[in-house]
Amino acid sequence: MSYRVALIGAGIISRNHLNAMRQMSELSAAAVADIDEERGRTVSGEYGIAYYSDYKEMIRIEKPDIAIIALPHFLHEECAVWCAAQGCHLLLEKPMALSVKQCDTILDAVKAAGVKLMIGHTQHYWPANLQAKALIASGELGKLVAIQDTRHLYYFHHDRPAWFLEKAKAGGGILMNLGAHSIDKIQWLTDSRIRKVKALLSYEGERGDVEGGGCLFLETSSGIPAVVVQSGYAGVPKDETELIFDHGMIRLVSAKGLWVSRNGRYEEVKPQDSLDPFVLQFEDLLRSIRQDAEPDSSGEYARSVIAVLEAVYRSDETGDEQSVDII
Numbered sequence: 001m002s003y004r005v006a007l008i009g010a011g012i013i014s015r016n017h018l019n020a021m022r023q024m025s026e027l028s029a030a031a032v033a034d035i036d037e038e039r040g041r042t043v044s045g046e047y048g049i050a051y052y053s054d055y056k057e058m059i060r061i062e063k064p065d066i067a068i069i070a071l072p073h074f075l076h077e078e079c080a081v082w083c084a085a086q087g088c089h090l091l092l093e094k095p096m097a098l099s100v101k102q103c104d105t106i107l108d109a110v111k112a113a114g115v116k117l118m119i120g121h122t123q124h125y126w127p128a129n130l131q132a133k134a135l136i137a138s139g140e141l142g143k144l145v146a147i148q149d150t151r152h153l154y155y156f157h158h159d160r161p162a163w164f165l166e167k168a169k170a171g172g173g174i175l176m177n178l179g180a181h182s183i184d185k186i187q188w189l190t191d192s193r194i195r196k197v198k199a200l201l202s203y204e205g206e207r208g209d210v211e212g213g214g215c216l217f218l219e220t221s222s223g224i225p226a227v228v229v230q231s232g233y234a235g236v237p238k239d240e241t242e243l244i245f246d247h248g249m250i251r252l253v254s255a256k257g258l259w260v261s262r263n264g265r266y267e268e269v270k271p272q273d274s275l276d277p278f279v280l281q282f283e284d285l286l287r288s289i290r291q292d293a294e295p296d297s298s299g300e301y302a303r304s305v306i307a308v309l310e311a312v313y314r315s316d317e318t319g320d321e322q323s324v325d326i327i
C-alpha cells in the first residue's frame with residue numbers, strides 16, 4: 001500500500017522530508033501548506049505537489065494518510081490535535097510541544113482518533129548514532145561512568161526565522177531547539193531517562209528574549225552523570241558527544257562519524273552503509289502504522305524530553321536542582 005502525505009510548513013526542514021519521500025515507493029507527497037505564499041509555492045514547484053495557504057483546507061481536500069507538521073513550536077499542539085481529529089497519522093517535528101501539558105493534550109487527541117504519532121527525533125536514525133548505541137549496548141567498553149555533550153553554533157544569525165528567538169513562540173532558545181537533540185541523544189543512547197537536572201543559562205544574544213547558551217548537569221535513571229554545554233554566541237562550531245566508560249571511550253561527532261578508544265587513543269569506526277536518516281524515520285513510522293505499534297520516537301517518549309526541558313528552565317529560574325517525573 002502507498003500512503004499519501006501532506007506537509008504543513010515549507011520551511012528549512014521541509015526539503016529533508018520531501019527528499020526522503022522521493023526515495024520511497026510507499027510514500028507519495030501530495031501537497032504542502034504554508035502561510036508564506038512565496039515559500040509554499042517554491043516548494044510546491046520544486047517537488048511538483050499542490051500548494052495551499054491554509055493547512056486545514058489542504059487536509060480536508062487532500063485527505064492524506066499522513067500529515068507532517070513542521071511548524072513553529074507554539075503551533076505544534078493546535079495543529080497536531082486538529083490533524084489527528086481528521087484521521088491523519090502524524091509525523092510531528094521536535095520538540096513535541098511547549099510543555100508537558102500540551103504533550104498530554106496531543107497524546108489524548110491521538111489516542112481518541114486511533115492514529116499513530118511519531119516525533120521527529122532524528123538522532124535515532126543517524127548511522128553513527130546507531131553504531132554508537134550498539135557499541136554501548138554490547139558492554140564491550142565496560143561500565144558507562146559519564147557523558148559530555150557540547151554544541152556550539154552561532155544561533156543569532158540573521159537567516160534564523162524570528163520566531164526561534166521569541167520565548168512565547170519557540171518555548172526557549174538554543175536549549176529548547178538544539179538541547180532537545182542533546183537530551184534525546186543522551187536518553188536514547190543509554191536507554192534511560194533523565195531524572196535530575198541542574199541548569200544555568202545565559203541570555204546574551206543580540207536578538208529576541210531566549211537563552212543563548214547554558215550548562216546542564218544531568219543524572220540519568222541509571223545514575224549516570226551527563227554534562228551538556230551549549231553556546232549560541234560567536235565561537236568555534238562544535239557538535240560532539242563523548243561517552244566515558246571504565247574500559248574505553250566513545251566520541252560521536254555529528255555529521256562526521258564515530259571514534260572509539262580501547263587503549264588510550266581514539267580510532268575511527270568504519271562508517272556503515274546506511275539510508276538517509278529521514279528515510280529511516282519514515283520507515284519507522286510506516287512500521288508503526290502497519291503493525292499497530294509505537295514508533296521508536298513515540299509521543300510518550302518525546303514527552304519525556306519536554307519534561308526535562310521544563311526542568312531545565314525551572315532549575316535556571318529557581319537556582320535549585322529539579323527532579324523529573326519519569327513515567
Ligand SMILES: NC(=O)c1ccc[n+]([C@@H]2O[C@H](COP(=O)([O-])OP(=O)(O)OC[C@H]3O[C@@H](n4cnc5c(N)ncnc54)[C@H](O)[C@@H]3O)[C@@H](O)[C@H]2O)c1
Nearest residue numbers: 009010011012013033034035036070071093094120122161
Ligand atoms: N529534526 C531536525 O533535525 C530538525 C531540523 C530543523 C528544524 N526542525 C524542527 O522543524 C520545525 C520547523 O522548523 P524550520 O526550521 O523548518 O522552521 P521555519 O521557520 O523555516 O519553517 C516553518 C514554516 O511554517 C510556516 N508557518 C507558520 N505558521 C503557519 C501556519 N499557521 N500554517 C502554515 N504554515 C505556517 C512558516 O511560514 C515557515 O515557512 C520546528 O519544530 C523545528 O524545531 C527539526
